[in-house]
Amino acid sequence: DAGITQSPRYKITETGRQVTLMCHQTWSHSYMFWYRQDLGHGLRLIYYSAAADITDKGEVPDGYVVSRSKTENFPLTLESATRSQTSVYFCASSENPGTLWEQFFGPGTRLTVL
Amino acid sequence: KNQVEQSPQSLIILEGKNCTLQCNYTVSPFSNLRWYKQDTGRGPVSLTIMTFSENTKSNGRYTATLDADTKQSSLHITASQLSDSASYICVVAVRSTNAGKSTFGDGTTLTVKP
Numbered sequence: 202d203a204g205i206t207q208s209p210r211y212k213i214t215e216t217g218r219q220v221t222l223m224c225h226q227t228w229s230h231s232y233m234f235w236y237r238q239d240l241g242h243g244l245r246l247i248y249y250s251a252a253a254d255i256t257d258k259g260e261v262p263d264g265y266v267v268s269r270s271k272t273e274n275f276p277l278t279l280e281s282a283t284r285s286q287t288s289v290y291f292c293a294s295s296e297n298p299g300t301l302w303e304q305f306f307g308p309g310t311r312l313t314v315l
Numbered sequence: 316k317n318q319v320e321q322s323p324q325s326l327i328i329l330e331g332k333n334c335t336l337q338c339n340y341t342v343s344p345f346s347n348l349r350w351y352k353q354d355t356g357r358g359p360v361s362l363t364i365m366t367f368s369e370n371t372k373s374n375g376r377y378t379a380t381l382d383a384d385t386k387q388s389s390l391h392i393t394a395s396q397l398s399d400s401a402s403y404i405c406v407v408a409v410r411s412t413n414a415g416k417s418t419f420g421d422g423t424t425l426t427v428k429p
Contacts, residue, residue: 245419
């Protein structure tokens with residue numbers, strides 16, 4: 202299917218475990234992003250990638266690792282999950298049309314860390 | 316510090332009524348401002364994008380305005396429908412080659428009642 206997908210949609214894990222959230226887009230967009238959304242906060246950028254093998258930190262990168270070996274995939278790994286990482290995670294992608302950084306968002310992954 | 320503030324935090328209106336949501340920002344240098352609609356349990360979807368030179372843009376019953384001098388934007392919804400119940404997020408991008416430079420507001424939660 203065309204678009205941007207995330208998996209899993211829901212995940213429950215325990216403190217200290219490693220968790221990987223997957224993101225896949227079919228548009229061949231150069232840019233991909235990971236955000237977290239918590240109650241009372243707007244979307245906050247965790248990491249983003251301008252192209253395969255190019256990643257950069259966002260506003261809240263601590264505790265997260267990303268990779269981008271292929272243009273279409275941008276997995277987010279929590280190496281040792283903590284309760285404060287309980288959140289809804291959104292992946293997004295964007296073309297590079299000059300100044301119009303419109304982003305297209307996936308459906309989100311609701312992560313609960315017990 | 317770049318900030319985007321939205322008001323009101325939440326709003327309840329009757330079906331068929333109009334409403335206006337506000338967004339004030341301190342982002343500089345300004346590139347563009349976007350309004351997103353986020354339905355419960357879904358990712359945000361873009362409604363409008365405006366650059367510095369645009370002061371009004373419409374998308375069906377949604378009309379966004381931008382006053383770059385006062386750094387204010389509004390989103391006006393005409394003849395509201397039950398399906399308009401959602402969170403509306405204002406996002407302001409910095410004029411930069413860095414794709415990660417967008418600031419998100421916390422959103423306004425709109426509830427449309429029959």
